[in-house]
Amino acid sequence: MKRILLLLVYSVALLAAGRSSAQSVRGRVIDQAQQPIVGVAIVMLDADSTYVAAAASDADGRFSIQSAVRPYRLLFQHLAYEMQTLASDCDDTGETELHESANSLEAVVVEGEKPIVRVEQGRLAYDLEAVSKGKAVNNAYEALAKLPGVSEQDGTLTLAGAGSVAVILNGKPTTMSAEQLASLLRSTPVDRIEKAEVMYSAPPQYHVRGAAINLVLRRGSEHAFSGEVHGNYMNRFYSNWDAGGNIVFTAPKWSAEAIYSTGQVKAKRIIDLNSQHTLAGRLHEIIQNQNITNEATWHQLRAAAEYAPEGKGRLSAAYTASFTPRNDGLSRAAGSLVNSVSSPSGDNAMHNASLRYTPVSGPDLSLDYTRYSSTQSAAMQNRYADGSETAFDVLSGQTVDRISFSLDQAHGFGKGWELTYGGVFGWAGDHDYQHYTFREGGTAAENTDSHLDEYTANLYAGFSKQFSKGSFSFSAAGEYYRLGRYDNWSLYPQATLLWTPAEGHLLQLSLSSDKTYPSYWEMQEATSYIDGYSEIRGTPGLRPSKSYSGQALYMYKQKYTFMLFWNEMPDYFIQTAWQAPDRLALVYQTLNWDTNRQWGANVILPLRIGKWLDSRLTLTGLRMTQRCDTFHDMAFDRSKWLGRGALDNTIRMSRKPDLTLELSGYYQTAAIQGTYDVDASWSVDAGAKWTFDKGRATLSVRCNDIFEHSLPFAKVRYRGQYLDMDSGAYTRSVTVHFAYRFGSYKEKKHRKVDTSRFGH
Structure with a gap:
């Protein structure tokens, strides 16, 4: 406790030492018709005309530059407009009007591919709307999975070359579990996200370490009301549903929002075990079939408000809740050893x-x-x-x-x-x-x-x-x-x-x-107990796991990405199964390993053919090494090469009606996990999206894991341990999604609650 008090005293002293903080210069760029101008380059210079920072105006003509330099000069540059210069020492420059260039060409249309990524203050800032444009994407969560190098594995987002990735909102870490965060992002329209900042090494002020994606959400500046209602039907052996909506009020000085969603989910899991269990020198052949079902009803609620008068700081408060009032299950096991x-x-x-x-x-x-x-x-x-x-x-x-x-x-x-x-x-x-x-x-x-x-x-x-x-x-x-x-x-x-x-x-x-x-x-x-055997x-005494990672990334023309990466995780922990030596029991236990190391390369290659095909090929090759000297007296030190390839295709069928098809798939070679040998896995997904009613309504249908090969077969053949585990049944899912938006979407968003360490 003495050390903690010393740290607190030290932090207070640090804060007392300085009075200035990171400020921002913001404003709006308009044309002579008072319409916003997108893509204006705003360059900040100090009093000595030295470069400080830069930004670009968004779809509403707004820009923000994080800098405490005062006074400053701003240069406004755009090919179609005359360059403007503004000298000021204010935090808000108001509206800056640009005049069309006298040398601009008339009756000439130049079509180009809009860059989806910009470099902003050392971060890769992606335009989520540009990334997901024309794709069968219904919400912010699905748009995140479309970012280069980002994929969804076992219900969580991962970043190629970095493994797991934290999602933070407006520069602060979420405080929700991955499932709760995913649920709320699935109810968030893509156009409410101003940009997604991808960081392979997040600065400490974000209060997350390692790789992170910061979602910067649009803030309202005028009186507005907007919202959305949505509903989903999914079939994965059983039928499931969820529905919800959100409303947002914005004004120049304040904003408020409320989100509610509810649903019912029923899931089935089949696990076939073949365990050749040696006990006291005798071999027992144990064949068990585990049939596990679970049914739950859930509710999620969020209410938030923000007060931000011009030039007087920002105060925000939020309340988030989730409830599962009913969570019932039934687990049946039948086999040669026990019926449970x-x-x-x-x-x-x-x-x-x-x-x-x-x-x-x-x-x-x-x-x-x-x-x-x-x-x-x-x-x-x-x-x-x-x-x-x-x-x-x-x-x-x-x-x-x-x-x-x-x-x-x-x-x-x-x-x-x-x-x-x-x-x-x-x-x-x-x-x-x-x-x-x-x-x-x-x-x-x-x-x-x-x-x-x-x-x-x-x-x-x-x-x-x-x-x-x-x-x-x-x-x-x-x-x-x-x-x-x-x-x-x-x-x-x-x-x-x-x-x-x-x-x-x-x-x-x-x-x-x-x-x-x-x-x-x-x-x-x-x-x-899962059953009478498992x-x-x-x-x-389980210890936290440390991780050290490094990446060398090269990007060509803001599209083609090549990367070398290395990850070292001392005290890595994960749950694995082992056959007890003193009784007939299959024990699942989380243990610390000495290390889990991965190093390799990653390549992302986009391809676009005309206006009808948009594809992306992602290739990853890595060497994985796993070592544990105290694994139940069965020390292991194992290594294996692994390769993964993924191809995502978006096909624009027509613009009137607005119909888009998607076809994607991946293949991953065999891998290891401790004493497990994990077979190769692959999946093919397909989807279609129809947008109508002037873009306010969307209807989409998606089928994931069509051929049911995403969960691989696993086995153990190590130092007398013999186990086969097949859990690949009922992985195919069909989802129907409908959403309708009303009002205009220009506002801010929310933080979440981390409950990843809660629960049994």
Whole structure:
């Protein structure tokens, strides 16, 4: 605690040392008809005419340049207009009117391909509307998956060459789980996103480490009302549905929004096991079929408001909640060893409140509080082949309270230099319990009831330099972390160099480090049963995983991407299965490995033929190495080459009616995961989208994993362990989506709540 107090005192001293913060210069560019002009290049110079920063006007003619340089000069440049110069020291330049160039050509139409990516302050800024234009994309989440190098794997977004990627909104990390974030982004129209900033090494002021995508959301500046209603039907063996809507009010000084969605989901999972289990020198051939179904009803709610008077800072508040009042399941297992029936049921709820204040001068302050609670009960009955029986009831639950406070400060020094520093301080309290009531026979399971307190204190400092052909940034964050008896100090360096040696050429070098924490439930000394043979065991003392990654990226003509990457993850943790040596049990347990290393290359090649075909080919090759010296007395050190190719095609069938088709697929070679050997996997997806009623209504149909080969067959043949696992049934899904928009979409968006470490 003394160390934490010292860190707090140090952070307060840092804040007291400076009064200025990162400011922005914003304005709007219009023509003589008072219409907005898109694509105007705005270049900022200081009093000595030295380059400071640059930006481009958006579809509404608006621009924003992050800089504290005062006074300054702005140069407005556009091929069709005369260059304008503006000298000022204000944060808001108002409206700047440009006059058409006297040398502009009339009656000549020049068609070109709009660049989908720009370089802005060391980040790759993608125009999501341009990326998704003409594609069967219904919302912001689907548009993110269309970014070069971004793909969806097992329900989460990944970035080629970096692995997992964090999604943050308006420069702040989300505080929702990946599932909740995906659900809300699926209800967000693409045109509400101003741009998506892709960072392979996020600066520390974003409070995420490693790769990140920052969604910058449009802000309203006039009185407006807008909204959307949508509905989805999906069939994946069972029929599922969800529906919802959102409304947005905007005004010059304030904005407010409300989002609500609800749905019902029912899923089936089939797992076929063939376990050749050796016990006391005798081989037992165990063949089990696990049939698991789950049905749940869920609700999500969000309400947010922002007050931002001109030149007086910004105050925003948000409340987010998710509820699952009904979550029922049925698990049946039949086979040569045991017939089992389990009927779990439960509910959970999450509440999050956040408050953020961004002053004109001074530190950016934010406060966040989350409460999560869940309860679950289950009755299990096992009938073994030898005639014995066991039956028991289990009651479990979890309550998590988490609060965090962050502050961020930045100082501009002119000539492109900027200093940033700040900190994050957090506490979380977790209460987990699991109680058994035995009705027949007995097991080795014991009741558990535990409390964990988690403390985190993080301080960072860094600098960046903008120069005429690129930028450079470096930072270091020191973190103190304590969970129970585990105590750790860590240092996280970050560096990015971006260089554009000539027009059409871009080189970016990135270095980042991160730490990933296991869920609270995984760290409990508790055992949960899937059936009479398979069980999930907790791991007390499970350590966080560190990661160090580097990328060398070259982009040609803002389209063609070539990358070399390297990722090293000490103390990597993941859940794997092993056959217990002292009894007939297949144990799933999360353990720390010594390392998980990947290095390789990635190529992204777009192809466009006329106005009817837009394709993108992504190729990845890597070498993976996994080592664990303490894996149940079965140490492993394994390596394997892996390749993956993906092809996405968008076919414009017609413009009247507006009909688009999509056909995409991927193939991945065999891989390894600890002692597992994982077969090759592949998938083919197809979809169609119809846009009508002047673009306000969309209807789309999509079929994913048409041939049901996305979940590969896995096996273990390692040091006496023999296991076959096939879980590839019922992976095909058909989705029908309808959405209708009303009003005009010009506004801001929301933060989310991270619940990735909650739940059993």
